[in-house]
Amino acid sequence: MNKTFFIFILSISSLSFAKDIDGKTVYLTNCTACHGSLGDGRGPAAASIANPKPRNFLQESLKYGESKDQIFKTITNGVPNTAMPPWSALSEEERKAVAGYIFDLVEKRKKSDSNVASGKEH
Numbered sequence: 001m002n003k004t005f006f007i008f009i010l011s012i013s014s015l016s017f018a019k020d021i022d023g024k025t026v027y028l029t030n031c032t033a034c035h036g037s038l039g040d041g042r043g044p045a046a047a048s049i050a051n052p053k054p055r056n057f058l059q060e061s062l063k064y065g066e067s068k069d070q071i072f073k074t075i076t077n078g079v080p081n082t083a084m085p086p087w088s089a090l091s092e093e094e095r096k097a098v099a100g101y102i103f104d105l106v107e108k109r110k111k112s113d114s115n116v117a118s119g120k121e122h
């Protein structure tokens with residue numbers, strides 16, 4: 001293989017690696033203290049937070065919308081007068097990535113909700 005071409009390929013792949021922000025990593029770094037590592041709302045700080053409690057993404061629906069855009073806005077602005085802070089310290093890319101991660105949890109919850117709804121009792 002041509003050496004210049006090989007170096008070219010190498011530099012492209014390291015570039016895209018640097019830009020690849022993983023929503024789960026952003027979540028595990030910033031959100032687990034309250035929302036828990038599984039997203040069940042039972043992080044170590046949750047016990048000392050009065051109502052409203054951190055959202056349990058596995059079981060509860062979102063008050064401020066469940067689309068990716070709405071979740072992104074909630075993360076960006078926080079929820080005033082609650083323990084949920086605005087995440088202006090995170091870059092837009094990081095907020096988008098973590099919004100995608102929460103969105104996936106919401107979609108999983110909806111699927112398991114409909115499994116329950118269409119269970120054997122009906």
Ligand code: HEC
Binds near residue numbers: 063
């Ligand atoms: C200091 C505790 C705390 C941390 C850290 C925290 N949250 Fe929250 N979060 C809360 C609380 C409390 C609520 C519930 C607010 C309510 O019910 O109005 C909440 C609610 C939410 C909601 C749902 C709002 C709705 O529509 O129902 C989302 C989405 C959310 N948090 C995302 C995140 C993300 C993403 C992170 C990390 C970047 C994060 N939170 C970090 C405390 C926290």
